[in-house]
Amino acid sequence: MSSLAASDHPTVVTPAKVIQPAWVRTVHWINAVAIVLMIMSGWQIYNASPLFDFKFSSNITLGGWLGGALLWHFAAMWLLMVNGLVYLTLGFATGRFRKKLLPITPAGVLADTKAALTFKLSHDDLTRYNNVQKLLYAGIIVVGIVIVLSGLSIWKPVQLQYLTALFGGYDVARYVHFICMATICAFLVVHVALALLVPKSLRAMIIGR
């Protein structure tokens, strides 16, 4: 007796494969909102005592003044931290980080960068990240952890003095915090551009399939 595959049978509809599970989509979009709130209120806080010779335009800051911006920053901080902890816990517990983000090899990154620059990188299988994606995602997760830890050390430099000392003191922690913010902004420019260039990846991050 011959057995039929679902695809051979005209009336059987195979459900589309889940590319991004619901928990990943939920934490991803909560994170995106929290990051935007953190960055815009952070720029307003920076303007009250700039580290460099420039200020951010008030058109792109949040909070109106230092006090208002601090309230936004600390409110969004809880969202970012709790959501980030859920992502890290589930990422390790479900094996997602191991399966999706590893291994990352220098040869793989080089080969995929070359393929991307010559428009030969395939986006057919959305369930697998290429080496450049893996590097960017693993890297931005580390930057996310460092920005939270450096933020905690400049928020509570007395209570968390060992953490602040780990960064080399309050002043260095401020620079580290700023550099992480700039790295996240640079990541976002590339990340959003790529999501728009490959709309089916954006669709999968919204509806899962």
Ligand code: HEM
């Ligand atoms: C409006 C802004 C954003 C858009 C449109 C967007 C879009 C996407 C899309 C489409 C994917 C799936 C990518 C793929 O298949 O290659 C993705 C994954 C990812 N995004 Fe975003 N994203 C945004 C904001 C952010 C932010 C702010 C961060 C962190 C700072 C971030 C970090 C990540 C990470 C780490 C992944 C991989 C998640 C995993 O597989 O566990 N995204 N994003």
